[in-house]
Amino acid sequence: MPKQQSGNTNDGNTARKFFRHPEKTAEITGVEFNLIKRLGIILECVNCNMKINLEKFAEFTRVTQDIYLRKYSWYPMPISLHKILFNGRDIIEACILPIGSYSEEAQEARNKHNTQYRELFTRKSSRINTNTDLLHRLLITSDRYIASLRAAPKSKKGKMDREMKKIVRIMFIR
Secondary structure: OOOOOOOOOOOHHHHHHHHHOHHHHHHHHOOOHHHHHHHHHHHHHHHOOOOEOHHHHHHHHHHHHHHHHHHHOOOOOOHHHHHHHHHHHHHHHHOOOOHHHHOHHHHHHHHHHHHHHHHHOOOOOOHHHHHHHHHHHHHHHHOHHHHHHOOOOOOOOOOOOHHHHHHEOOOOOO
C-alpha cells in the first residue's frame, strides 16, 4: 500500500500502456476485460481536450459502476475511481474548459513552453525584463484569436475508440 503524499511510479504513459491492450491486461490481472476496456475509455475521455456529452458520459459511467459493483463488490473501490464513476459528470459540468485542459499533462506542456520562451524570447538584462517579456509571450500564446491563426499541430494520437466517439462531442464546422 503506497504511503500518503509519497506518489508512486505510475504515470500517464504507464496507464495508457495498461489500457491500450485490455485483452492482455485482463489476462494478466484477472480483472474482467469489459471493465478494463470501459475504464480505459473513461480515462481517455477525462484526458481529452474535447467537449464531453454529459448524458452519455453519465450513462457510460453508471454501467461501469454496475459492472464493478456486481463483479468486485468484495474489493473497496479506490477513491479516485469512485470520484470519476459517481461524480465525474458533475465535475466535468462544473469545468469551464474541457476537462482534459486541467490535466497534469497540460500543465507539464505549458511548463515546457515557459522554459523555451524564457530561453529564446526574453531579455536577460534583469529579472524584471525577463519576467515582463515572458509574461508578454504567455499572453500572446494564450490569446484565442492569435492561436486560431497558427496552423493546428499534427496530432500524434491514434484513432479514437468507437465507444469514446459516442461520448465525446465532435464539432464539425460546415
